[in-house]
Amino acid sequence: MISCLSGQIKHKNDKFIILDVNGVGYQVFISPLTLEAISQSEKATLFTKLFVKEDAMELYGFLTLEELEFFEQLLTVSSIGPRSALSIISVGKVEEIKKAIIHGDASILTKVSGIGQKTAERLILELKNKISIKTREGEKVDLENLGDSNAIDALVNLGYKRAEAREALHKVDTSITDVKDRVREALKMLGKK
Numbered sequence: 001m002i003s004c005l006s007g008q009i010k011h012k013n014d015k016f017i018i019l020d021v022n023g024v025g026y027q028v029f030i031s032p033l034t035l036e037a038i039s040q041s042e043k044a045t046l047f048t049k050l051f052v053k054e055d056a057m058e059l060y061g062f063l064t065l066e067e068l069e070f071f072e073q074l075l076t077v078s079s080i081g082p083r084s085a086l087s088i089i090s091v092g093k094v095e096e097i098k099k100a101i102i103h104g105d106a107s108i109l110t111k112v113s114g115i116g117q118k119t120a121e122r123l124i125l126e127l128k129n130k131i132s133i134k135t136r137e138g139e140k141v142d143l144e145n146l147g148d149s150n151a152i153d154a155l156v157n158l159g160y161k162r163a164e165a166r167e168a169l170h171k172v173d174t175s176i177t178d179v180k181d182r183v184r185e186a187l188k189m190l191g192k193k
Contacts, residue, residue, distance in 0.1 A: 071086070
C-alpha cells in the first residue's frame with residue numbers, strides 16, 4: 001500500500017499532479033484546495049490512498065492525515081466513491097464540512113456536483129455520529145461561520161482563490177451574519193492587500 005509520497009512536481013492541472021519520486025512519476029488526484037496549497041512549491045509531500053479497480057489504479061493525495069481520514073470516512077457511505085469524496089473535500093476545510101455534517105446542514109454538501117439533497121441527507125445520517133471535531137484546549141468551535149460557504153463561493157466567482165476568500169472571511173466580525181454584508185467586509189480586507 002502506498003501511504004505517503006514525497007517528491008518533485010513534474011506536472012499539475014486542476015485534477016491531478018504528477019509527482020516524481022526518485023525517477024518514478026505517480027499520478028495523484030488532489031482537491032483544488034490542495035492544489036492551491038502546493039502551487040507555490042516545486043516539492044510536495046502527500047498522504048495517499050490507493051484504489052484498485054478492474055481497469056485502473058488511482059492514487060488520491062492529501063496534505064494532512066486528517067484530510068485522508070475524513071476521505072476514508074466519506075467512502076464508508078453507500079454511493080460515495082473516491083471522486084465524489086474528493087469533490088466533497090474540495091468544498092471547504094475539513095473542519096467546516098464536519099461541523100456542517102454534525103449540525104445536519106446539507107447545503108454545503110449539495111454544492112458538490114452529483115450530490116443531491118437525498119444523498120447529502122444520507123451522508124449526514126451515516127456520518128453524524130462517527131465524526132469528531134478536534135479543537136485545541138479552550139478553543140471555541142466556530143459554528144456561526146458555517147454559512148460562509150455561500151460567501152466563499154461569491155468571492156471565488158469574483159476571481160479570488162478559495163484560500164484567500166476563506167482567510168478574509170475568518171477576519172470578518174462574527175456579529176455580521178448576512179452573506180452580502182460578510183462578502184462586502186471581506187472585499188474591503190482583500191482590497192487592502
